Amino acid sequence: MKTLYLDAFSGASGDMFIGALLDLGVDIAQLRTELQKLPVHGYTLTADRVAKSAIYGTSFDVVLDHGEKDHGFIEHHHAHGAGDHQAHHGRHLHEIVDLITASDLSATVKRHAIAIFNDIGAAESRVHNVPLAEVHFHEVGALDSIVDIVGSCICLDLLHVDRVKCSTIADGSGFIEVAHGKMPVPVPAVAQMLSDRAIPVQQHPEVHTELLTPTGLGIIKEFVTEFGPLDAQSAVQQVGYGFGKRETGQFNALRAMILTTSQSQKQTAVGHDQVTLLETNLDDQTAEGLSFAQEQLLAAGALDVYFTPIQMKKNRPGVQLSVLVPPVDRDRFVTLMLKDTTAKGVRYTTFERTVMQRRFETVTYQGLPIRLKVATYQDIRRVTPEFEDCKVAAQKLDVSLETVMAAATALAR
Incomplete structure (x- = not known):
């Protein structure tokens, strides 16, 4: 099983996430090609391999033709002058969703990107007590933020990992300047986004600025399925660093690692545990399709995958696909079985077992x-x-x- 591990010792942002994945080997030319499917213009991508604190990593940035960055949230009814730059570059959530939906991006990238925008948008709406339709976004509506979020989804799709795990996420303290003046850290949108899921965040009082941005948290919430430290069963295959832009007084980077875990090489210290058996009967799947499904399920971390010849209705020969998984992974493997086989349903039972x-x-x-x-x-x-x-x-x-x-x-x- 191939895992992307995010070591968020200095928080996370969209540009740090993309920088880290580029440092792991994602091709920026492929990223540019995919982003061209999004009907937005007026920006250039830069990715420079530089050293900070004598450690090399990638500094990624979205350079806008007009030279400005996003300015955070403002209400839709906020007054602007006729030539106000913010009014021109902000977008409503439905405009962003329509933009992505109408693009030629893959269905997977579209789904994840829209989910991240919806999550951030709902938090901003709640924080500022306005309906979502009346919120004018700059944090997620500005061009560079759109590219950061969609680009993050593209990069992860190009990396081809089975799951994403993350450490405890660091954030700073104190106050930062935003569109509405000084705001406490975590910023209100981040604090609101933390309210609907248990995500470990630790503030560092010695860092007097923001480390975890709404975009960074949105990406983590969408993709991370587990939080915790590195475990002894995982082998580190690659390490990459994506540098942040803020001066924090410490090494400011998101470290990303590619981990591999083989179920046959996992150490076990318990004598009793539980295992879930997933099964489905198939009579219309080719031998090649069955082989592919078995490979995909094992690569995703199944404990075992095997086939049993069976006789089905109308005297049709078929096979029973059986998959053993940890109970916590049941739903993930049900989805994989439905995706990679012709099954119309999956049955499951959880067993107690004794293991050496x-x-x-x-x-x-x-x-x-x-x-x-x-x-x-x-x-x-x-x-x-x-x-x-x-x-x-x-x-x-x-x-x-x-x-x-x-x-x-x-x-x-």
Whole structure:
């Protein structure tokens, strides 16, 4: 399973998120191509790889032709002069939604982007006590903010991860200047957005500015499915940094990591837990389609996926697709099964189970590392060498696979 982990030790914003994903390898040329499907103009994307505090990362920005940035929320009935720049560049929420809906962006990008705009819009409406239809947005209506939000959805789509996890999110303290004057940190829109979901945010009193923006929080709320620290079962494959623009007095970046987790390499310390069995019967799916579904489900983190030949109505041969998952992931895998198979429904049951405690250790056989899976339960102990490591050793040493596996097992503590 491939996970994007966001280490938000200095908060999050739209440009930091995009910068971090570009630093992980998302192609800015692809981002530009996708953004051209959105019918807006008057901006240029910049992405510079620079060093801050001797650490290299990517500084991303949306440079507007007219040179100004967004100015935050204002009410629709706010008075403007005939040439007021803000009045020209703000948009109502329905205008933004119509803009995205009418574009040639993928359905996935459209859905996520509209959800983020709706979330921020609802918070602004609540904070300022006006109907959503009477709110004139600059935080989400200005051109650079539209590009930040839609661009974030595009970048994540291009990254091809199975899930997004995030650390506790840092924010600053004190007050900042916005369109309505001085506002406390977290800014009112962020505080309101935190009210409908349990999201861990920690203020840092030594930082006297905003670290978590409404756009940054909107992105996190839309994509993150779990909050917490790095776990021992995940291997870090890549690290990227997206730099923020504010001077905070500390290293201001969003760190993004690509983690991989194999269910076969997870350590377990509990002897009893629960597992949910999802099942569906299929009689109209091709063999290629079944293989693809199995690959997708395993890549998404299923504990096991297997097929059972069955006889269905009208004497049709079929297969029963069975998927074992942690109970907390039930709904996610139901969605995957309905998406990647011809199933019209999925049944499920949760079971108690007893599992052997599992840990990993590494031994050395003729100079080559071999990982061992050690499973124990009461006085039962079972050691299994990692097949891929044994295969590599057998090929390099020109000996049989059985020789390597037996020797590695004998070396186990």
